C-alpha cells in the first residue's frame with residue numbers, strides 16, 4: 001500500500017497531543033501558564049524505575065474493554081505482549097476483545113517495506129474469520145517510526161470490506177500512559193461516537209465515562225440505575241459494545257468516573273452534543289448515593305420528569321439501610337484500624353472516604369496521579385495535609401508498616417511485597433483485583449475483604465520470632481552450615497527492609 005500523507009499523519013499526531021495538553025477542563029492545566037502547559041504533564045522517567053506504561057499501552061487500556069471489537073496491534077509481537085488484558089475488566093457477552101491480534105512485524109517486513117501490506121491483509125483475515133462490528137488498529141513505536149500511514153490503510157480497508165476500521169494513533173514514544181488514555185478518547189470522538197443514530201433514544205439515557213468494569217463491579221451499580229428506569233446508553237469502556245459507543249452522542253447526561261483518563265472526551269461531548277457531565281464515584285455509600293442523585297438531577301435538567309428525584313431518594317434510603325445493616329457486623333471488628341492507602345487518582349479520596357465511613361483511620365494516602373481537584377477533596381476528607389504523600393519509596397512504606405503504624409495496606413500488586421516483607425496484611429484494590437468494590441454491595445465486599453485480611457490468623461504466626469531467632473544455638477548452627485556452603489547467611493533470613501533505592505512506585 002502506498003503512503004500518501006505520512007508527514008501529514010505525523011503533524012496531526014503532534015497537533016492532537018498539543019490539543020490534549022491544552023485540555024481546559026483539566027483543573028491542573030488551568031493553574032499552569034501557557035509555556036508550562038505546552039510541555040504536558042508527563043515527567044521524565046527515573047532511570048531504573050518501572051516506566052508505568054507507554055502511550056500505546058494507555059490507549060489500549062481504554063479501548064480493549066470494548067468487547068465485540070477486534071483490537072489489531074500493528075507492531076512487532078512484544079507490544080501486544082506488553083499490553084494485552086492488563087486490567088481485570090469483565091464482559092457480559094462477546095469475548096472477541098480477549099483474542100490477541102497483531103501484525104507481528106519482523107525486521108524483514110520493515111526492511112522490505114511490507115508492513116502496510118501486512119496490515120491490510122491482517123484486517124482482511126479478521127473480517128473474514130470473525131466478522132466483528134469494527135476493527136481498531138493501533139499504531140506503535142516501530143510502525144510510526146517507519147512512517148506507516150495507518151489512517152490511509154484503515155480508510156482503504158473500511159471502504160473495501162464495508163466495516164468501520166478505526167486507526168488509533170498513539171505510538172508508545174509519544175508520551176505516557178495517561179496521554180494514551182486521552183488519545184484513545186480522541187480516536188472515539190473522531191471515528192466512532194456519532195456514527196450510528198439510535199432509534200430508541202429516550203429522556204433517561206446516560207453515558208458512564210471512565211468506568212472499566214473491573215471484576216464486573218459495574219454490574220453492582222447497573223441494577224440500581226435499571227430500577228430507576230435510567231438506561232446506560234454507553235459505558236465507556238467497561239463491557240461496552242461498538243454500536244453503543246457509536247450512538248453515545250444521544251445520551252442526555254454523563255457521569256465521569258475516573259477524572260484523569262477521559263476528561264477530554266467528557267468535555268468535548270458536552271460541547272458537541274450538549275451532554276452535561278459531572279465527576280463522581282461509586283466507591284463508598286455516601287459517594288454512590290451522591291452520584292445517583294447527581295445523575296437524576298442532570299436528567300431532570302435535560303427534560304426528564306422531576307418525579308425521578310423522589311424515586312431516587314427512596315432507592316437511596318432503601319439501599320443505604322441494607323448496606324449499613326450488613327456493615328454493622330464489621331464495625332466493631334474494624335473500628336480504629338489503620339489503613340495505608342497507596343493507590344492514586346480518584347481512588348485516593350473515594351476509597352479513603354468510603355473507609356472512614358465505617359470508622360477506619362487513614363494513616364496515609366498517595367496523591368501522585370490525583371488532580372488538583374482530587375487533592376482538594378482528600379484535604380477535605382482527611383482534614384490534614386500531612387497524611388497525603390506525593391510518592392513514597394519502598395523503605396518509607398516498609399518503615400510505616402514494620403512499626404505497625406498501619407494495620408493493613410491497600411494498594412496494587414507492585415507494592416504487595418513491601419507489605420508482605422513487613423508482615424502486614426495487604427489487599428489489592430487496583431486493576432488486577434479479584435473482587436468488585438463499587439456501589440453499596442461493593443462497599444460491603446471491600447469491608448469484608450479488609451476484615452478477612454486483617455484477621456487472618458497467618459499474621460500472628462508470621463510475626464512470631466523465627467525458630468532460629470528464638471533459639472540462638474540453632475542460629476549458630478545454621479550460620480556455620482551456610483557459611484560453609486556459601487549460600488544465604490542466616491542473618492539475611494530475618495526481615496531485612498527492602499533497599500532504600502527501590503521505588504515503591506505509584507500504582508496505576
Ligand code: SF4
Nearest residue numbers: 054056079140141172
Ligand atoms: S509502543 Fe513502543 S514503548 Fe509501547 S510497548 Fe511498543 S515498543 Fe514499547
